[in-house]
Amino acid sequence: MSTSGFTLSTSAGQKVTINESSSTTFQKGTGSASASDVTTGVPVLVLGTVNGTTITATQVVVQPAGGATSSTAAEVVPFERGTPSKAKQIGQVPANYTEGSGTIVSGATANKATEAALAAYPGGVVDRVVRLSSGEYEVHYIGVNWPHHIFVNKDFKVVGAN
Incomplete structure (x- = not known):
């Protein structure tokens, strides 16, 4: 401090x-x-x-005392230079998702998507939030080997990761 x-x-x-x-x-x-x-x-x-x-x-x-824990948090793989990441997918990836597509969002919308993603997958850093054509969000997650993309629906609930 x-x-x-x-x-x-x-x-x-x-x-x-x-x-x-x-x-x-x-x-x-x-x-x-x-x-x-x-x-x-x-x-x-x-x-x-x-x-x-x-x-x-x-x-x-x-966060509240005792903090929210997530069963998915154990799946986060800390970033280690030169170490290949786990190639896997959990949950749903939005239909017609193409990496690099969408529009970068900011403000309250980006904050809500970030909060949802980090609650499900703590340990990394979010560097951008992208609104996809479906209205869902891709939260770009760095500082860990997996996941790299966390998908959040219109109601700001995590629906998948890859």
């Missing part, structure tokens, strides 16, 4: 520096929170702009 941010460890063991600004918002559950709610050992979801291993936070969501 510092006056301008904090450092966190992802569930994959990576260190990430979080920079806060005067416009960074904090949330806990459905209510507001403050920087003082971010303490050692408390899980957080950070939304913002990624630059390497630094995130300039626009929003920090403090």
Whole structure:
């Protein structure tokens, strides 16, 4: 912790520096929170702009005590340079999906898709959210070998990954 941010460890063991600004918002559950709610050992979801291993936070969501766990979290494979990723698919990939297609989205829509993806697959970093022609979202997930794409439906529920 510092006056301008904090450092966190992802569930994959990576260190990430979080920079806060005067416009960074904090949330806990459905209510507001403050920087003082971010303490050692408390899980957080950070939304913002990624630059390497630094995130300039626009929003920090403090997770509830005991944190939500996901059976899919155990499937996340931390990134290891030179190590091939697992080639697999779980759930549904939207019909007619083509990698690289769609329109990049931002703001509240991107934040909701990111929150859903990271709740299901913690440990990586989201660098963009793309709206597909079907109206579903592809959350592009980096910093892990698998998954690389997480698919979120119009209701912001994770439906698949590859």
